[in-house]
Amino acid sequence: MLDFVYQALPSRVIFGYGTLDKLPEEVERLGAQRAMVLSAPEQVAQAEDVAARLGDRSAGTYDRAVMHVPIETARAAREEARSRGADCCVAVGGGSTIGLGKAIALDSGLPIIAVPTTYAGSEMTPIWGLTEAGLKRTGRDERVLPRTVIYDPTLSLTLPAFIAGPSGMNAIAHCVEALYSENANPIVSLMAEEGIRALGEALPVVVATPDDRDARAKALYGAWLAGASLGAVGMAIHHKLCHTLGGSFNLPHADVHTVIIPHAAHYNRDAAPEAMARLAQALGTEDGPGALYDLAKAVGAKLALKDIGMAEADLDRAAELATQNPYYNPRPVTRDGVRALLEQAYHGRRPAV
Numbered sequence: 111m112l113d114f115v116y117q118a119l120p121s122r123v124i125f126g127y128g129t130l131d132k133l134p135e136e137v138e139r140l141g142a143q144r145a146m147v148l149s150a151p152e153q154v155a156q157a158e159d160v161a162a163r164l165g166d167r168s169a170g171t172y173d174r175a176v177m178h179v180p181i182e183t184a185r186a187a188r189e190e191a192r193s194r195g196a197d198c199c200v201a202v203g204g205g206s207t208i209g210l211g212k213a214i215a216l217d218s219g220l221p222i223i224a225v226p227t228t229y230a231g232s233e234m235t236p237i238w239g240l241t242e243a244g245l246k247r248t249g250r251d252e253r254v255l256p257r258t259v260i261y262d263p264t265l266s267l268t269l270p271a272f273i274a275g276p277s278g279m280n281a282i283a284h285c286v287e288a289l290y291s292e293n294a295n296p297i298v299s300l301m302a303e304e305g306i307r308a309l310g311e312a313l314p315v316v317v318a319t320p321d322d323r324d325a326r327a328k329a330l331y332g333a334w335l336a337g338a339s340l341g342a343v344g345m346a347i348h349h350k351l352c353h354t355l356g357g358s359f360n361l362p363h364a365d366v367h368t369v370i371i372p373h374a375a376h377y378n379r380d381a382a383p384e385a386m387a388r389l390a391q392a393l394g395t396e397d398g399p400g401a402l403y404d405l406a407k408a409v410g411a412k413l414a415l416k417d418i419g420m421a422e423a424d425l426d427r428a429a430e431l432a433t434q435n436p437y438y439n440p441r442p443v444t445r446d447g448v449r450a451l452l453e454q455a456y457h458g459r460r461p462a463v
């Protein structure tokens with residue numbers, strides 16, 4: 111029987127080439143007078159361009175965003191926002207920069223305008239993350255959901271292939287888990303399936319022909335759907351495993367998602383037949399998990415945990431950590447099951463039907 115709960119999230123999305131031009135009016139629309147522009151150190155030029163567009167409404171740039179939002183970074187940014195009298199943050203960048211904006215919002219309630227330049231999807235979620243003493247905590251709070259998201263594919267044109275490929279696979283992973291989520295529902299499943307389709311078609315073109323504007327726009331469109339799916343429903347074994355591997359073994363975020371997703375999907379293959387059918391349909395195949403592996407390979411991503419910094423000796427501990435606390439997954443999560451999954455992922459073997 112069809113029964114579900116669907117909770118819409120209140121965010122305003124503006125999509126298209128050149129939409130960054132609308133930023134000043136969007137800041138004004140929020141009633142903000144002084145917007146602090148956040149970025150990673152590598153994207154300071156983009157941040158400065160954005161600040162210049164804001165003119166009098168700019169409270170300057172702050173370019174200290176780093177992966178996983180260390181608490182010290184969050185505290186320094188909060189203090190900077192206070193001392194500059196900022197009443198809004200504009201986060202220009204990937205999940206790390208948007209995460210820094212969320213850390214400020216969590217403390218101060220300052221509204222965020224997100225201008226995403228990767229496919230990670232954080233801009234569409236009320237999920238925050240903070241890392242303290244080597245432990246990453248996450249939580250949900252509607253105050254951190256960006257009020258406005260400007261998706262201008264122009265800004266993603268500079269995303270190099272080696273970041274774009276795994277970043278897109280990270281987005282696909284949100285869609286895959288949304289399809290078999292505990293609180294999956296018809297509208298989110300439509301978005302998730304369409305997200306996989308868009309990213310599956312666009313990513314190989316993005317990495318082969320980086321200046322293909324249509325492919326960049328399609329990938330960003332898929333990323334929007336993926337972020338919206340992640341924000342709307344709970345995740346399962348894949349996200350729990352990636353959280354453990356990223357947090358406890360310091361593996362790079364998008365790469366670890368890329369390596370794990372074919373194996374996580376394979377783990378749930380028999381327990382989530384409807385989700386598998388939609389995944390396969392979206393990728394134009396009969397074997398969804400295998401096609402995820404092939405897509406990761408086609409975009410030139412690394413396919414094995416051993417190639418992204420994982421030590422074989424740590425696999426047992428990873429399996430222990432990832433099964434310490436129970437959580438929802440279509441197929442029961444067992445230590446042996448996770449250990450076997452990690453073994454396959456460690457060697458980068460294609461999941462077999």
Ligand code: NAD
Nearest residue numbers: 150152178204205206227228230232235237265266268269
């Ligand atoms: P990132 O933000 O760290 O960016 C990766 C690198 O790409 C950085 O060096 C960045 O400067 C560079 N970059 C980004 N856009 C670029 C562009 N257009 N041109 C050139 N270089 C560019 O990586 P990410 O994968 O986007 O985000 C990862 C972080 O986001 C993790 O900490 C993860 O936990 C978090 N995240 C959170 C959520 C959430 O809902 N809270 C969702 C997804 C990811």
